[in-house]
Amino acid sequence: MNPILIAAVIVAGIGAVCGIMLVVASKFFAVAEDEKFTNIRECLPGANCGACGYAGCDGYAKALAEKEGIKANLCIPGGDTAAQKISELLGVEFEDVIEQVAVIHCYGDCEHTSNKMDYVGIESCQAARLMYGGQGKCVFGCMGLGDCVKVCPQNAICIEKGIAHIDTRKCIGCGLCAKTCPRGLIEIVADVEKVLVTCNNTEKGAAVRSKCTNGCIGCKKCEKGCEVGAIKVENNLARIDYSKCTDCGECAKNCPVGCILVSDLSGIHRYAK
Amino acid sequence: MEMLRSFAIILMTSVLVNNYVLSKFLGICPFLGVSKKLNQAAGMGAAVIFVMLMSTAATWPIQYYLLDPNGLGYMRTIVFILVIAALVQLVEIILKKYLPALHASLGIYLPLITTNCAVLGVTINNINDGYNFLEAMVNSLGVGLGFLLAMVLFAGVRSRLEEANPPKSFRGLPITLVSASIVALSFFGFAGLVDGLFA
Known part of the structure; x- marks a missing residue:
């Protein structure tokens, strides 16, 4: 008989025997999964x-x-x-889930700020940051190279006009983007908040102004106008304490540069209800 | 007596002189992957001994009663891979049913060993070295023990490495490989030991 045929038959035979054996074993020795x-x-x-x-x-x-x-x-x-x-x-008592969404503390898109150089390296914020803090003038803001886009499991983030935008309708609040962003721009907040400071720059007002027209200059007008003391300026940058904020939007009206955003940030979870 | 002596020589040779991990460099993946903690290393070692003995018991008869009579010695590698993989799966299913405790302790290691080159290596070398069935089993036991020894020794080395503070570029895998090579070097000291021991 043809030696190739013998080899094929014997190997196939061994394979078949092993296969049948495994099938039989998995039937006979099956263990009920929990x-x-x-x-x-x-x-x-x-x-x-x-x-x-x-x-x-x-x-x-x-x-x-x-x-x-x-x-x-x-x-x-x-x-x-x-x-x-x-x-x-x-059989335990039901507790409400605190849904969360991701928000970005930067609105320095190409209409508000500009580049100090042309970056042609690896398409990654992590890498670009090593080159003199990225291509943008502001070294605190979004670099727009999309490290967050890559990790988002829901494709909820897109890059538009040079910065990342989060579609809260798609965001599931997993927080992967917040862990990835090398600038730490992304915060995970409860899915009921409406007011957001869209700046991350801690430089003095004049320095911020020279780089970005959307930057927080640390003028403290928002702090003075807030009735519940929820917004505070620290390191020349306004930040909201969401445990106190009442979503009144007074700070946004007072802000001279308009870096405080009041809108319905609420996402997927509230629409699902 | 003569037989016992030859068994002892085979055993000592395969544990110390021809240690599969440290002088033949087979099975390096589990050696580096599972040697971080002592109990995991020991569990892996035990699973390897078990699988090696079992696959030798299965592959030796296949070689001499099925492949050789048909002149198919050259199909050894493929057939052995097939048989070992199926056998390990079968044993895993049976263990899961009847010895859940053993399955829980060996469980995650068994599928890892299915395609381990050290297991395949020992079955093929048993044939290449012309061992008879008993000698082959003793050799497999020795190789398994040698693997266990290497794993346990290296787990000790690694727990010391955790405390050490090597230069930044050496941290992690590089320093692990460097120390593995030093451990391997120390095993070369055993060459020539066996002949003297049983002369």
Whole structure:
């Protein structure tokens, strides 16, 4: 007989025997998977974002299934619906999920600021930052090379006019972009806030003005006008304490450069309800 | 007596002189990957011994009763990979059913070993060295023990490395590889030991 044929037949035979053996074994020795785990896993969205603090949805579901006393409302992308279902499965009291969205503390697009050089290196903020702080005049603002775009699991971030914009309708609040941004521009806030300081520059007013017409000059007008003391200027930069803010928008009216934004930032979670 | 002596020589040779990790450089992936903690290293070592013995017991008869009579010795590598992979999967399924405790401790290592070159290497070398079945089993045991020894030794070295403060460019993998090479160098001291021991 043809030696090639013998070889093929014997190897195929061994393969078939092994395959059949495995199939039979997996039928006979099958172990029932933990039903609780499977059910919980089905409630989770499967984005594997890690916002719950576990390694992916499988990790969170496993922890919930095996250990007592783990909160059922840790899944931010899943929101109230997921938390409700998991609470029912586990027989624990339902707790509201605090949904979150990402916001960017920079509005220095090409209409407000300009470049000090042409950067032609690697398309990454992390790399560009090493070259004299990136191509933009302001070394605090968004570089617009899209490191955040690359990590976003929901494609919620886009680069327009040289800076990143977050579509809060798509944002699930996982916080991956906030961890990635080398400038630390992105903050994760509760999905009810409406007022945002769109600047990150801590330089003195004149220096900021020379670089960006949208920059916070640290004039403290917002601080004086705020009735509840929620907005404070520190290091020449206004920041809002969201635990006090009432969304009145008074600071935005007082701001001479218009770097405080009042709009409906609320995203996916509130629209889903 | 003569047989026992030859077993002892094979065992000592494969544990110390021809240590698969440190002088043949097979199975480096688990050696570097799982040697961070002592108990993990020991678990991996135990799983490797188990799989090596089992795959030798399966592949030796296949070579001598199936491949050689048909003149298919050259198909060894492919057939052995196939058989070892299927066998490890089968054992994993059975362990999961009947010995869940053992499965939990070996569990994550078993699939990792399926395609480990040290396991394939020992089965192929058993044939190349012309061992009979018992000798092949003893050799596999020795190689497995040698792997365990290397893992445990190196886990100790690595726990010291964690404390050390090497220059920045050496941190992480580079210093690990450098120290692995020094450990490997020390094993060359065993060459010539076995002949003297059982002369």
